[in-house]
Amino acid sequence: MAPLEPWQKVLVNGLAFLDTVHGHIACVDCHGGDQEQANKEEAHAGLIARPSLDPQAACGDCHHNVVATQVNSLHSTLAGYTKVLETRSVPENHEALGEMFGNHCASCHTTCGDCHVSQPHEVGGGFLSGHLFVRTPPMTRTCTACHGSRVGNEYLGQNEGLRADVHFRQGRMTCVSCHTGAELHGQPANCNDCHSGPVGSEMPERHHRYDGVQSPSCGSCHVTATTGQDGNAMHEQHSADLSCQVCHSITYSSCDDCHVAISEVTGNPFYRSGNTYLTFFIGQNPIRSGQRPYRYVPVRHVPIAPTSYEFYGDNLLPNFDALPTWAYATPHNIQRNTPQTESCNACHGNADIFLTEDKVREGYVEANRSVIVPLVPPLLDEDGRPLANGLTITNGITVTNGITDTATQP
């Protein structure tokens, strides 16, 4: 997303804006300041640049149903970050981690205006369309402006040599085609209203964004494929034990070792992330459930290290091993045909694409025990039966009928 010049960020399309519903509201009603002053400083005294930082005051009078739930949405609460931080930590460290969170993470908090009036503040801001209120935010200037380095690059095909997601390339679908406005606004307030189980069942409390029924789900459109009823032998065989992305996604980004601190030079918070690299690894599903029964899922390395927040204190993540650093992922680069769909043995017996222990860096094995694949599925013969003497040697690892012999590692 190209940065805007300062004047571009605040140039109002007067004629068009005044003709809209919001154009009938006085500027000062939302933004404060003094509209009778021609002098900039005097006019801007008491200015509220981002009124929807207080969504109830700015938007709640008319959009009360949205505001009521939006404040509890992930875009507003960033609850996912808090969840993983607390899981890896202990209560006595929460205060230090809270300070870290405020300095480095909370700026990603999204307001109503960050999607419907301006580009997100975190990526520089600036009106989307001359201060017109945009009902459906443009994908590349809002969604992928923040979710860019992984999801955005994958979906739009911006990783060199890798094609865009077929849903974008051929379907011209945008984020909201699957992630509805209701979902993005945190509606309904009770997650289980959508992510519920079969009638009469009681869903456990949600601890993870992948808990509960999949929503959005590939099966919403591809019903017969996801239930193995479309005549495709692979779907029939694997629709229950492989997530769709295992076969239909391609190489995606992983990152290592993000560290944060406050600059001694400027006093500003900054981060330094380590390696970023393209991978494709199939791991075990660490949160297998009735709704996600898959044995295997793609896994992506997230940029966390035991020392990520050491600027704020020693050993702030004493339970680092409580969560895998290779996280269950749903890469947004879906293709009909991928290297995995070429043949059965593109995966069977191919240790290269499985997250085996040898691929996990030293010191991170215990954290990733739940996703590490102990046994690579065996090679199959032409009839699809496991080879009696199936054997493959990959990266120095001997795999015999799916049994990884780590003793042969160099």
Add this chain to the structure above:
Amino acid sequence: MSLQGKSLVAVLVGLLVMGLAACATQTAVPAQAVPQPQVAPPTAVPTEVVVIPTEAPLEEPEPVNECLVCHTDKDMLIETAAPKVEVIKESEGVG
């Protein structure tokens, strides 16, 4: 009846007659319409109207919305923009 007694009766009868006469005067008089003075209906009398010259009423001017004046004027925004501050990029790697 003695003379004294007759006199007393005469006085009492006299008083009774006077009392009755007084009452009869108040109630027996028929209500009569009080004659109203005849008033001629008002008629317009042409009078000379003196017009006092006054200043023409001033129209309240629409207050100028200085917010829009500036924020719809690209050149003014460029002219009044705060000088760009060189931001030292200290973060490294993918965010």
